[in-house]
Amino acid sequence: MAGNGKLWLSDLSNASDRSKSEMKEPLEELRLCCTSWRFAAETNNLSPWRTIPPECAGYVEEYMTGRGYRYDLERVSKEARVFANSVKLGDDGRDIWIFDVDETLLSNLPYYALRGYGLEVFNPAEFDKWVEEGSAPAISSSLELYGEVLKLGFKVFFLSGRGERHRNVTVDNLIKVGFKYWDKLILRSSEDGEKHATEYKSEKRDEMVKEGYRIVANSGDQWSDLLGSSVAIRSFKLPNPMYYVP
Amino acid sequence: MAGNGKLWLSDLSNASDRSKSEMKEPLEELRLCCTSWRFAAETNNLSPWRTIPPECAGYVEEYMTGRGYRYDLERVSKEARVFANSVKLGDDGRDIWIFDVDETLLSNLPYYALRGYGLEVFNPAEFDKWVEEGSAPAISSSLELYGEVLKLGFKVFFLSGRGERHRNVTVDNLIKVGFKYWDKLILRSSEDGEKHATEYKSEKRDEMVKEGYRIVANSGDQWSDLLGSSVAIRSFKLPNPMYYVP
Numbered sequence: 001m002a003g004n005g006k007l008w009l010s011d012l013s014n015a016s017d018r019s020k021s022e023m024k025e026p027l028e029e030l031r032l033c034c035t036s037w038r039f040a041a042e043t044n045n046l047s048p049w050r051t052i053p054p055e056c057a058g059y060v061e062e063y064m065t066g067r068g069y070r071y072d073l074e075r076v077s078k079e080a081r082v083f084a085n086s087v088k089l090g091d092d093g094r095d096i097w098i099f100d101v102d103e104t105l106l107s108n109l110p111y112y113a114l115r116g117y118g119l120e121v122f123n124p125a126e127f128d129k130w131v132e133e134g135s136a137p138a139i140s141s142s143l144e145l146y147g148e149v150l151k152l153g154f155k156v157f158f159l160s161g162r163g164e165r166h167r168n169v170t171v172d173n174l175i176k177v178g179f180k181y182w183d184k185l186i187l188r189s190s191e192d193g194e195k196h197a198t199e200y201k202s203e204k205r206d207e208m209v210k211e212g213y214r215i216v217a218n219s220g221d222q223w224s225d226l227l228g229s230s231v232a233i234r235s236f237k238l239p240n241p242m243y244y245v246p
Numbered sequence: 247m248a249g250n251g252k253l254w255l256s257d258l259s260n261a262s263d264r265s266k267s268e269m270k271e272p273l274e275e276l277r278l279c280c281t282s283w284r285f286a287a288e289t290n291n292l293s294p295w296r297t298i299p300p301e302c303a304g305y306v307e308e309y310m311t312g313r314g315y316r317y318d319l320e321r322v323s324k325e326a327r328v329f330a331n332s333v334k335l336g337d338d339g340r341d342i343w344i345f346d347v348d349e350t351l352l353s354n355l356p357y358y359a360l361r362g363y364g365l366e367v368f369n370p371a372e373f374d375k376w377v378e379e380g381s382a383p384a385i386s387s388s389l390e391l392y393g394e395v396l397k398l399g400f401k402v403f404f405l406s407g408r409g410e411r412h413r414n415v416t417v418d419n420l421i422k423v424g425f426k427y428w429d430k431l432i433l434r435s436s437e438d439g440e441k442h443a444t445e446y447k448s449e450k451r452d453e454m455v456k457e458g459y460r461i462v463a464n465s466g467d468q469w470s471d472l473l474g475s476s477v478a479i480r481s482f483k484l485p486n487p488m489y490y491v492p
Contacts, residue, residue, distance in 0.1 A: 029313075032317050035314070036314075036321040037321065039318050039485065040318075040321045040322060042288065042289050044481070045321070045322050045325050045483055046325055047328060068282075071279060071282040075286045076291050079292055235290070237289040239285065
């Protein structure tokens with residue numbers, strides 16, 4: 001990792017003519033260091049970051065495209081479903097489950113796969129083009145949770161950092177991949193401007209509470225989806241080692 | 247993992263007469279599943295739990311005694327030191343850094359090593375005996391952070407779930423392993439009784455804020471050290487896959 005004072009990275013770069021068995025140890029060291037970085041990211045221990053550590057590019061790619069990411073998603077979905085089924089809902093229709101959209105309901109993996117899984121600095125114009133295609137696939141474990149939550153009688157609110165100008169394409173994309181119903185789809189208006197996500201989403205949750213809703217649960221891949229004011233009784237942090245939204 | 251509907255566990259139990267190479271895949275599957283469990287635990291996605299999953303006993307032991315736990319600790323400590331050095335302290339001596347004690351400053355690994363690293367249900371009487379020995383070693387990466395935080399001029403508060411009756415032995419243990427100074431050592435009084443840690447620690451933080459302190463940072467191995475009211479500007483979650491404190 002950059003600046004952690006360990007020498008494994010230079011060890012690795014000098015290792016091209018080593019035998020496969022001699023390579024094993026530095027690769028294991030790299031795996032452990034990148035796992036520590038990923039843990040620090042997932043537990044919100046890192047300062048704001050713009051790209052993944054270059055030396056972890058291979059690690060993150062393997063994680064995102066292999067079983068690691070999928071198993072982590074499935075585990076969160078399962079825990080959330082267990083919780084959902086344990087909740088005794090009021091008969092006033094005021095119990096809500098909030099879902100973030102990107103990397104929570106919809107996957108932008110096809111976009112990030114072409115950009116090193118977080119290795120490149122985020123390009124808003126390029127990302128807008130991708131959003132406007134409306135072709136993001138569903139995260140299937142979230143689709144499963146969403147179905148269960150609806151069936152149990154929760155009100156379902158989608159709270160996204162996407163702008164109002166992307167409402168139509170977002171609606172179409174969500175419906176196309178199976179998220180066919182919601183009680184509210186909240187997008188950033190011009191008034192929300194450049195607010196940090198934590199502030200914007202907290203304000204929106206404050207409004208829900210003022211309107212008499214009980215925020216029972218909240219699912220999101222960013223801590224800025226989950227922390228701040230009017231936090232849910234249970235928050236579910238989905239994995240995302242590719243980018244950080246403050 | 248218990249109840250996740252996958253068959254890898256029964257695969258494993260039938261694998262005793264397989265060749266080493268045939269064993270590799272189920273072991274990799276087990277590693278991935280236990281990593282997902284650990285992520286879910288560290289990101290606070292699990293419902294309250296009393297013991298680690300039995301099938302992950304070997305995984306947790308390897309993590310705790312190998313490089314994994316140490317690297318994770320070092321990464322958190324490093325991130326916290328970067329943050330500490332970035333803070334512009336007021337000149338009124340009111341900027342504080344809170345540290346939890348067990349698994350944050352002091353390690354109970356010698357105790358848990360004899361009890362399957364979280365495989366056995368917590369035994370308060372047995373754990374009290376261990377605490378009363380006063381021989382818990384320091385977590386060295388936390389000692390490093392603590393030294394830096396003191397040097398920078400933060401006030402240092404230790405906020406622990408240990409009871410007042412263990413004050414003397416805790417003081418002796420802390421000093422013996424290098425934590426020689428603090429501004430407050432807050433322990434559970436009889437009034438705090440059986441409160442959940444989140445409630446007890448939130449109340450103590452509320453008091454700090456009322457007294458005019460600014461809670462700049464908080465280091466703890468449990469989410470119940472960090473969440474609730476009067477949360478710190480930055481919270482640092484240390485790894486601990488061995489036990490859960492509500």
